[in-house]
Amino acid sequence: MTRIPYDTSGEPNPLHALTLDQLRRRTSMKWRTYPEDVLPLWVAEMDVPQAEPVVRAVTDALHLGDTGYPAGTAYAEALAAFAAKRWGWDGLAVERTAIVPDVMLGVVEMLKLVTGPGDAVVVNPPVYPPFYPFVTHMDRQVAEAPLGADARLDLGVLEDTFQRVTAGRRRAAYLLCSPHNPTGTVHTAEELSAVAALAERYGVRVVADEIHAPLVLGDARFVPYLSVPGAERGLSLMSASKGWNLAGLKAALALAGPGAAADLARVPEEVGHGPSHVGVLAHTAALRDATAWLDALLAGLADNRRLLTGLLAEHLPTVRYRPGDATYLAWLDCRALGLGDDPAEVFLNRGRVALNSGLPFGTGGAGHVRLNLATSPDLIREAVRRMTAALERD
Incomplete structure (x- = not known):
């Protein structure tokens, strides 16, 4: 890639x-x-x-009165094409995607699929602040596995945390911020493969917030979590929101690895009513034409x-x-x-x-x-x- x-x-x-x-x-x-x-x-x-191209897509929709509910797979198809070209990832399966209102609400829906009340959700502080209230408001417990002094994942600390939160056969999830906010760390393929191996060893389900994926600079390269070996049961959230400044046009995509397809299929139908149709059009245009x-x-x-x-x-x-x-x-x-x-x-x-x-x-x-x-x-x-x-x- x-x-x-x-x-x-x-x-x-x-x-x-x-x-x-x-x-x-x-x-x-x-x-x-x-x-x-x-x-x-x-x-x-x-x-x-x-x-x-985004301005054109939105104004065309408004002139046409195309302001109803979202439908179709154009957004996922645009993201798949973008991922193949930019990241060399041909594995984004459109049939294993779902439109969600935005990345954080998508995170909540994914965590509901793989954890229950009282279960732990592991995060890597310092990390995006809304992770904490969104997790606790859904009656899950935040478990911290801090980054190392080099601002990278500390795999030893992560393993210790996985072992602790799954003791007694408890379910747990790992909310991975990739690339990392606020440090700007881009996790390597080797690091993410190690994460996948640890998650499988301890039965922890990974939910990756990959909203900053388009914003990788220089010689660094973004590695989609679902592209690494062992991540088949992972879930991911992606969006054009950060890359093209579209926070006011709500829309994101939930992605599932092949081993998580059945989980994603359990997302309630009404969740797909939450995204903005105009937002979907804007995000699609950004990924495809901008x-x-x-x-x-x-x-x-x-x-x-x-x-x-x-x-x-x-x-x-x-x-x-x-x-x-x-x-x-x-x-x-x-x-x-x-x-x-x-x-x-x-x-x-x-x-x-x-x-x-x-x-x-x-x-x-x-x-x-x-x-x-x-x-x-x-x-x-x-x-x-x-x-x-x-x-x-x-």
């Missing part, structure tokens, strides 16, 4: 397209949660215009990572930043600044820049912040300037 080089086909960098004044006209969460004097680099929304736009974005994100690395080295040299190979999120270790467990609060109150606090990411999150790189270089420079100024205030 070789990585396809960026092919922007003349697409301009979408991260350069919008001014701050234009962005402040938006009414979504990123731009309306804080007062206008706050620079928001927090929640996972990108500061980009939408890809033209890959040049995605490549232009990826090139811009690579530039922004280099920019942030240089700015931190110059202005905040004690902040540790290990650029990941995926996502548009930067995980910053601010513990050396002496700002306590929640430096995001300090940067907000003193610097008027909004970042995600590391605390909700679980064990390993204290003293960290998450910064959203999917914005213009000018706003990244301004964010670092504000963070630096926050440290200069009494």
